[in-house]
Amino acid sequence: xxxxxxxxxxATTFGNGLVNANLGSIAGNAGLYAYEASLLLALYxxxxxxxxxLLVRGRTQFGVPLITQGLLALYAFAALxxxxxxxxxxxxxxxxxxxxxxAALITFSIYCWMQALPAKVRPIALxxxxxxxxxxxxxxxxxxxxxxxLSGWRGLAGIECALALLLLAASxxxxxxxxxxxxxxxxxxxxxxxxxxxxxxxxxxxxxTGRLLWWTDTPWLGVxxxxxxxxxxxxxxxxxxxxxxxxxxxxxxTGTMVRFAIVALVLxxxxxxxTYGAVGLLSAGGLTNDQLHLLFGIVSVAxxxxxxxxxxxxxxxxxxxxxxxxxxxxxxxxxxDSYATSVTRPPQLYLSQALLGIGTTLFIGxxxxxxxxxxxxKGVDYLVSFVVMxxxxxxxxGLAGAAWLGTYQTMATRRHAASLSEHVLAQDPQVLSRxxxxxxxxxxxxxxxxxxxxxxxxxxxxxxxxxxxAGALLALQLLWPRVATxxxxxxx
Numbered sequence: 256x257x258x259x260x261x262x263x264x265x266a267t268t269f270g271n272g273l274v275n276a277n278l279g280s281i282a283g284n285a286g287l288y289a290y291e292a293s294l295l296l297a298l299y300x301x302x303x304x305x306x307x308x309l310l311v312r313g314r315t316q317f318g319v320p321l322i323t324q325g326l327l328a329l330y331a332f333a334a335l336x337x338x339x340x341x342x343x344x345x346x347x348x349x350x351x352x353x354x355x356x357x358a359a360l361i362t363f364s365i366y367c368w369m370q371a372l373p374a375k376v377r378p379i380a381l382x383x384x385x386x387x388x389x390x391x392x393x394x395x396x397x398x399x400x401x402x403x404x405l406s407g408w409r410g411l412a413g414i415e416c417a418l419a420l421l422l423l424a425a426s427x428x429x430x431x432x433x434x435x436x437x438x439x440x441x442x443x444x445x446x447x448x449x450x451x452x453x454x455x456x457x458x459x460x461x462x463x464t465g466r467l468l469w470w471t472d473t474p475w476l477g478v479x480x481x482x483x484x485x486x487x488x489x490x491x492x493x494x495x496x497x498x499x500x501x502x503x504x505x506x507x508x509t510g511t512m513v514r515f516a517i518v519a520l521v522l523x524x525x526x527x528x529x530t531y532g533a534v535g536l537l538s539a540g541g542l543t544n545d546q547l548h549l550l551f552g553i554v555s556v557a558x559x560x561x562x563x564x565x566x567x568x569x570x571x572x573x574x575x576x577x578x579x580x581x582x583x584x585x586x587x588x589x590x591x592d593s594y595a596t597s598v599t600r601p602p603q604l605y606l607s608q609a610l611l612g613i614g615t616t617l618f619i620g621x622x623x624x625x626x627x628x629x630x631x632x633k634g635v636d637y638l639v640s641f642v643v644m645x646x647x648x649x650x651x652x653g654l655a656g657a658a659w660l661g662t663y664q665t666m667a668t669r670r671h672a673a674s675l676s677e678h679v680l681a682q683d684p685q686v687l688s689r690x691x692x693x694x695x696x697x698x699x700x701x702x703x704x705x706x707x708x709x710x711x712x713x714x715x716x717x718x719x720x721x722x723x724x725a726g727a728l729l730a731l732q733l734l735w736p737r738v739a740t741x742x743x744x745x746x747x
Contacts (some may be wrong), residue, residue, distance in 0.1 A: 258539060261709040262347060262681070263659070265362060266360070266387045266418060266421070266422055267357050267387075267388035267391060268357065268389070268391035268392055269391035269392075269394060269395050269418060270353045270357070270414075270419075270446060271296075271299050271350075271353055271357065271395075272391050272392040272393075272395030273395040273398060273414060274296070274299075274350065275296060275392070276395050276396040276398070277393075277397070277398070277411070277544065278292045278295065278296070279292070280543070281407055281408065287343065288451075289340070289467050289564045290463075290464045291343075292578035293463040293464055293467060294460065294463060294464065295346060295347060295350045296350075296463055296654070297456070297460045297462070297463035297464070297706075298347055298351050298354065298456075298459075299351070299354040299457040300422045300459045300461075300463075300650050300651060300653075300699060301456040302351045302352075302354030302355050302452070302457040303355065303650050304354075304356050304455050304459075304646075304647040305355050305449075305451045305455050306326075306355040306358040306359070307358050307446060307642075307643040307646050307647055308447065308448055308451055308501050308643065309503065310358055310359055310643075311501050311502065311640075312444055312501065313440070316437065316438055316440050319362060319363055320363075321367055321512050322359055323356075323360065323362075323363040323426055324423060324426050325355050326358075326359045327359075327360075327422050327423040327426065328353050329352050329355070330349075330352040330353055330356040330358070330415070330419040331416055331419035332352075332425060333345075333348050333351075333352040333353075334349050334352075334413075334415040334419055335348045335412075335416050335418035335619040337349050337408060337409075337412035337415075337416075338413050338416060339411055339413045340408060340520040341412065342408060343408075344415070345408070345412070346408050346411070349412060349415060353415065356419065356422075357388075357426040358646065360388075360422070360595075361384065361388065361399050361642075362384075362385075362424065364387065364388070364701050365380055365381060365384030366384075367384075368380035368383045368384050371713075375474065378569065379476065379566055379569060380567065381620070381623055382562070382565055382621070382623070382624055383562065383566075383620075385619055385620055386558075386561075386562045386565065386616045386619055387562070389558055389615055389616055389619060390558045390559060390616075393552075393554040393555045393558065393612070394555055395422060396544050396547060396548075396551040397548045397551055397555075398544075399545055403680035405419055423741060424607075432677065434492060443493065443503060443657070444711060446493065447490050447493050447494060447501055450486050450487070450489050450493070450741065451486075451490040452485050453483075454483045454484075454487035454490065456483075457479040457482055457483035458479075458480065458483040458651070459488070459654055460479055460655045461479050462651075462657075462658045463654060463658070464665060465662070470662070472722075491504075496562070496614075497716050501642065502563065502640045503640040504640075505658075515694065516626075516648075517728075518578065518582075518725045518726075518728055518729045519578070519618075519626075519645075520623075520648055521721060521722075521724075521725040522578070522582055522722060522725050523620055523648070523649055523652035523653060524652055524655060524656035524659055524660075524724070525585050525589070525655060525656070525718045525721050526585065526614075526615055526653070526656060526658070527656030527657045527718075527741065528611060528660065528714075528715060528718040529554070529588075529608060529611045530653070530656075531657040531661055531701075532592065532660055532664070532718065533592060533607075533608055533611075533666070534547075535661075535713045536595055536602075537599075537600070537601065538570055539704060539707045539708060539711070540597060540600070540704075540708075541600065542597075542600070542601070546601065547601055550601040550604060550605065551611055552606065552728075553585040553605050553612075554609065554611075554612040555612070556609075557581045557608070557609040557610070557612030557613045558612045558613070558618075558723075559615040560611035561581075561612060561614065561616030562616045562620065562680070564617060565577060565612065565616065565620045565621060569621075569624075571628055574622075574625040575625060575729055575732075575733050576733070577617055578617075578618055578726075578729060578732075579730050580731070581614040581615075581618035581621075582614070582618070582722045582725050582726025583614075583722075583726055584611070584613055584614035585611055585615075585618075585719075585722040586718075586719040586720075586723045586726070587607075587610050587719075588606075588608065588609075588610035588611040588614065589604060589607070589611070589715045589716070589718040589719035589722065590715070591607035591610070592604065592714075592715040593712045593715035593716045594599070594714075595708060595711060595712055595715075596708060597704055597708050616738055616744055619649070622645075623642075626641055627641060627642075648669060656676075660717075663713070663717055664711055664713070665710070666710075667709070667713040667714060668703075668706050668707045668709070669706075669710075670693055671709040672702065672703060672706035672715075672724050672747050675705060675706055676702065704745065
């Protein structure tokens, strides 16, 4: 049982990671613009976030195994259709099905670990269930780009179909104890889901394409964002006024949870340094995923090491300090990356990305478990609500992090390009020599590449600053009672 329990977790994000890692090459072969390809990622996040809402009742009415297997079957069927009829439309359908199936797999993975581990170490099941899916992203970057590039959408759909069928077989091989089922779904649940899905779709569309189309140059981005806000607010108002809401929000009113939620969200934004920053830096240097296999192999091992450290040091009182430690590791990795140059290659990033890998899993497991223990004091009914909100904020936070970091890097690149251009003088002998040997176009491209590297360095410094501030805020919250007691003693 323990041997099987790890696979649903590892595979939860693998399908989306595969698309995320290779979307550029596949979309290029399909003749798509970058912003058009990014819409596929927005679909995944929107359907993943909204599916969590409906799955709250779906698990109660149909049971965790049945709802998981049903969504995996839908995922496999969608991928099979995409194999037979490859194209952007069927690829979009697969992303929607993948997002919903991934939402179900997170809970299923946690349940599997709970069954696999003894009762006295059940909290570890939460850590493993939420941490192992993070390893799926770097693992997906180790699939050869050439194989996917040659077969395009059909090859990608084939891998996802095989993955869905493998997970479906694994879920049947993992018998779950029977649970009490009762009819809980109602029409108002569908209304909440429809409003939330529509709002998430528009919000994710804006976050995914804003930095590519540019926020102030594309009016419909503002319109989409303006519409998403009332849709999400309407879903929230409906839930707040219900006697039996899908998600209970009153656990968010405590000061401890609000402050911790802010720190957790900020750190999730900072983790975009690995998925967007480091990859973008190396891509600017002309590297592809096929040249980054060893780097992401090291990241995968580092993430597993982070999980091991979390498990070995796991105690309720240490959970916030583990998150502080994760913030320090994230900041250290980002600072090391901020010294990159145009000739930086993967070996120079092994240490920094390993630190970020450890920080990722050292953060996400304890963050979930800390909130879980806080909410547990309010009752079992609040636990599902917390898991739903945590998963939703982490998914949308990841997309928002890439948008935030990408926007800052673009602005910094423009600033550095203008600054470098000011120092390029036509009468400078070195400039004349470079122009004669390279030509104007190649010289301009070299200048832009240097500006891009400097822009990435600035974004890494920003990430380090934000991570340190988040860690300091949480540390201050933890130490404040002792400081206040000591101060009162001094004054007395």
